[in-house]
Each structure stands twice: as C-alpha cells, then as structure tokens.
Amino acid sequence: MRKTTGLILNLIAGTALAGAPEAPPPWAYGFKDAAPAVPAVPAPAPAPAAAPAPDAKLYTLPGSTAQFTRAQIGDRFGPADWFPGDHPVMPQIVAKGKQPDVWACALCHYPNGQGRPENAPIVGLPLNYFIAQMHAFRDGTRKSADSRKANTTVMANIAKGMTDSEIRQAAEYYSSMKARPWIKVVETKTVPETTTSVGLFLPIAGGKQEPLGPRIIEVPEDVEAVEILRNPRVGFVAYVPQGYINRGAVLVTTGRGKTQPCGTCHGKDLRGMDDVPAIAGRSPSYLMRQMVDMRSGTRTGPGADLMKPVIGQMTNTELMAVAAYVASRTP
C-alpha cells in the first residue's frame, strides 16, 4: 500500500515537472531575487526607533496650486489630489476610502487611475470587467503567484471591506475616464542600478549602469516626482531587452503557432472590446504579472479561463516580448 502511494506520488511529481510552467520572474513582482524555496524565518522585529519628527514642510508641484505635507500625500484615507481639474469629482470611497480596511483607491491608483507598475492601471476598464475583478479579489480567486507581493493582499482586503454599491461607484468612476500614454518603452542592453521600494524599482542615485539581462525594469520618469510627491502626471520608463518589441509584435499579431492573435478578443488595436479589457500602453510589469498569475492558476475565473490556452504554452521570454510590444502601443 505504502509502496503504491509512493509510486503514484512519484508519477504525479514527474508529470508536474515535465509540464510545469516556469517560475514567476521576480522582476514582474517587484523583487530583485527569486523567492527562497523555504520561506526565510522572519527576522525579529527591531526595537522601535524613536518616531521621526513630523515633516511639516509643504510640498508643491508645477501646475498645481495645492500644497501638502508628506503625511498628507501618503494619507491612506485621503491622499493628496494635486490636480482636481484633471478628473471628475471622486466618489467618497475613491477619495477617502473607508476605515479600517478600505484604503482610498486614489492613493495607489491615483485619482486619474493611471496607476503604477506595482499596482495596476485601472482607468477606462470596462465596467463589468472592473466589478468582476473586485469580486475575484474579494472571493480569493485572484491572488498573486508570488506570495511575497504584499500589496496584492492589501488590494484583496480592500475589496473584502467594500459593499456592492461602493464597488459599483468606484468602477463607474474609473471606467468613465480614458487612459492616456503613460509608459515609454525603451530597448537597451544596460539599465541604471536599481533598488526596490514596496514593489517599485527605483534607480539608485549615483549608481552605475548594469546589464539588463532577461528582465523588464520599469522605473519612474522622475523618482522624486513619483516616490515622494506621487505626481499623477509623471509616468514611467520601461527598459526592455533589444529586439523584444519586434519579437512580441510577431507573437501578438500572428500567434506563431504558440498563441492566438490577441486582437481577436482585445480588439484590433488592443484597446479592449466589450467586457475584455484593453492591454495597449499599460505597464509591462503589470501585464507580465497577470499573464504569469493566470498561467500559474492563482488568477482564475471565467475570463482567466479564456486566457489560459492563450498563454499556457508560452515561456517567460515569450511573455516578456509580448508584454514589451503591447506596452509600447498607444492606449
């Protein structure tokens, strides 16, 4: 009996190994290194440092008449709105969230929904798709393939704390706006040395250039504007390996026997069709993460099931080329 079970387990392990998809690439999840096979024992909490003196300095931005302290800029329940004229009036749940678990959407996705690589561009998504994703986060059918990605867990807790009516208000608000160009895709061999901060890659001040290797590294166009001021008019640069845009174009438009042309479902210009979301001009780190999550089976549901055969046979390198090309298109 014991023997048989062992044999079956070996067989299962063997099969899984033969057909197993590649591991999630750490860069798409905001990490420099792969997750350790055995989760590291968390280091003991350091003794609490003396609280820093509150920074009373008022920050300003060109083109905005507003002034905010750093605490106000990063307020989970009412972050800075630098350009109220850039968007319709935000519903309360978007602008302020709801204590204790629903942080304001505007904090991470910005009031204009353009978002950042470590979260998601949510502007202009189809209404039904938006609502379905909130339910998927709430029901636990949409999770990250890299369990270290803490802000996906925060996103799920936000969805869990919302009523259906609050979800609809947020969805109607963000769906009503149009996405604008936000990512500059640059083919290169080398990139500035980076560090990561809560899932976002940041060039190290005074750092050297380093080989890009088989990664996409997405950084703010202006570090201070994005990291400190959360300026919702400053986008990102995505460095991709040389030749990837053309490689991706071939896969996306013909499928090359490896996949299906994306335009069949995402629309001719990849700007979305009916309830299928746009993919053109969106963060390549985000696009990659989602494709890998769907391939790994941590993001599931009726829509993701349609994507599974599309990406099931693709390697990380092919998905990267696809992400580079798609991100380079006009949204």
Ligand code: HEC
């Ligand atoms: C702490 C930052 C944070 C806040 C605040 C936040 N989100 Fe998110 N959101 C995320 C992250 C991170 C993801 C992407 C998860 C991933 O890649 O695994 C995401 C993804 C999404 C998506 C999926 C987009 C897509 O194309 O499928 C939607 C929709 C969304 N958020 C809506 C909201 C709404 C509505 C609110 C406010 C009620 C909100 N988020 C607040 C971090 C946040």
Ligand code: HEC
């Ligand atoms: C058979 C139809 C179909 C085809 C072909 C298809 N997709 Fe999709 N795709 C979908 C659907 C439906 C969704 C929404 C998934 C959901 O509801 O969770 C989706 C979602 C996505 C997402 C996640 C978007 C987000 O906002 O999180 C990405 C990225 C994506 N597709 C990329 C591609 C690429 C790249 C191709 C071509 C290689 C492609 N898709 C081809 C149907 C398709």
